[in-house]
Amino acid sequence: MCRWLAYHGPEVRMSTLLHDPEHSLLDQSKHATQSSWVVNGDGVGMGWYASDPDPGQYRETRAAWNDENVKSLSRQVRSGLFLAHVRAVTRGTVSRTNTHPFLMGDWLFQHNGDIGGFDRMRRRLDERITDPWYQCRQGQTDSETMFALALSLGLQDDPPGAIRGMIQTILELRLDLNIADPFLMTIMTTGGDALWGARFAAGGDAPSMYYARGLAIRNSDGSTAALAENATVVVSEPLDQGGHDWAEVPVGSLLHVGDAGVQIESLGI
Numbered sequence: 001m002c003r004w005l006a007y008h009g010p011e012v013r014m015s016t017l018l019h020d021p022e023h024s025l026l027d028q029s030k031h032a033t034q035s036s037w038v039v040n041g042d043g044v045g046m047g048w049y050a051s052d053p054d055p056g057q058y059r060e061t062r063a064a065w066n067d068e069n070v071k072s073l074s075r076q077v078r079s080g081l082f083l084a085h086v087r088a089v090t091r092g093t094v095s096r097t098n099t100h101p102f103l104m105g106d107w108l109f110q111h112n113g114d115i116g117g118f119d120r121m122r123r124r125l126d127e128r129i130t131d132p133w134y135q136c137r138q139g140q141t142d143s144e145t146m147f148a149l150a151l152s153l154g155l156q157d158d159p160p161g162a163i164r165g166m167i168q169t170i171l172e173l174r175l176d177l178n179i180a181d182p183f184l185m186t187i188m189t190t191g192g193d194a195l196w197g198a199r200f201a202a203g204g205d206a207p208s209m210y211y212a213r214g215l216a217i218r219n220s221d222g223s224t225a226a227l228a229e230n231a232t233v234v235v236s237e238p239l240d241q242g243g244h245d246w247a248e249v250p251v252g253s254l255l256h257v258g259d260a261g262v263q264i265e266s267l268g269i
Contacts, residue, residue, distance in 0.1 A: 002112040002236070003028040004085040004100065006188045008195050008257045009231025014046065015074035016227075018084055021239035022220045026071075029064035029086040034208040034237040042089040043099035044070055047108040048082035049192045055108055059099040081195070083188060085110045097139035102147050104136040107155065109189040111143035112207045112236055116181020118142040121173040125149060128169060146170075146187070155189065159196040160254055163187070167200055167269055174202070186249075188234060194258035197234055199249045200267060209249040210235050211262060218242060232257045 005017055005025050018025050023033070029044065044064035047057045056077070060067050064086045085100035100110040115121070125145055126134070130152040137148050146166055153169075155162035170183055182204030188197040199209045214229040218240040233239070234257065238246045249255055249264065256263045 002085060002087050002100070003032050004083065004110050004112055004186075004188065004236050005239070006083045006110075006190070006195050006197070006234045006257075007079075007231070008081055010228045011078045011080045012227070012231070013075055014048065014077050014079060014082055014084070015071070016225055017217075017233060017239060018046070018074045019071055020219045020221075020225060021217045022241065023237070023239050024220070025084055025086060025239070026064045027220070028237060032237065042094045043087040043096075044085070045087075045099045045101055045110075046070070046073065046082065046084045047101040047103060047110075048077060048079040049190075050077065050079050053192060054106055055103060055192065057101070057103050057108075059096045061094050061096055061099065081190060081192065083108050083110050083190065093140065095139065098141050098144070100143060102139075102144050104133060104147060104151060105156070107147075107151065107189060107191045109143075109147035109150070109187065111146060112186045113184035115142040115146070115170060115183055115185075116203065117174065117177065117179030118145075120177050120179060121170070124173055125169070128152060146185075147189070150189070156191060159189070160256075163189075163196065163198050163254060164267055164269060167198070167267065171202060171269070186236065194256060195232075195234065197249070197255040197257075198267060199251055199253055199255075200269070201251055206251040208237055210238055210246040211249060211255065211257070212238075212246045213262060215245055216242075230259075230261075232262055
């Protein structure tokens, strides 16, 4: 399983979360503690919004700890809204086009988990993807398919409805095709304003997902980075050992992070 993070708040250097913490995302690429995959070395990616309304994107197939560009870029880029991901392959080859976060239009998307039986349902999922999103897809992963499907279901205008519709579509096809393999997911997506995420599982245990607001993060050098009170971080696993500062997102939940704070509600599925 992959590891990822998302940030919403006042501008910070991306290295504040990707590189500096004692259990940073780059550290998790080698030493994940809440995943069956300890090493996530099949690629690294970042997507961010800054002065331009179109997001920036960097993706590479090298392991995060062996990619000097990640450290350099994350120290230079300041953003108030960004996603980052380290990959362990479950679907698709190791390639840039299969590396998260994915970009379609001005939206970013990343996923941790697996659609069990994806190869059996892929053609029928493709039939639900509308133009222009079908043409935007570049890779072979279940993750990018989920993204294109959500956009086809109205992600830009109704993120909660599109995320629920995407999950329900996959569940319906699992039932129709008699697929028993687990469907596991945590996702995060944004169009440049708010963060929208979800944690869900059918037939297995959901991947881990946490959030914290106004966090003081312990760094690997022993210092502490104090984020603003209105800064929110969402992660696959905590960036330090101060577990009391992190709240677990319940399984079956939809998460929204905006200027008003964090709202969590049941997916109702």
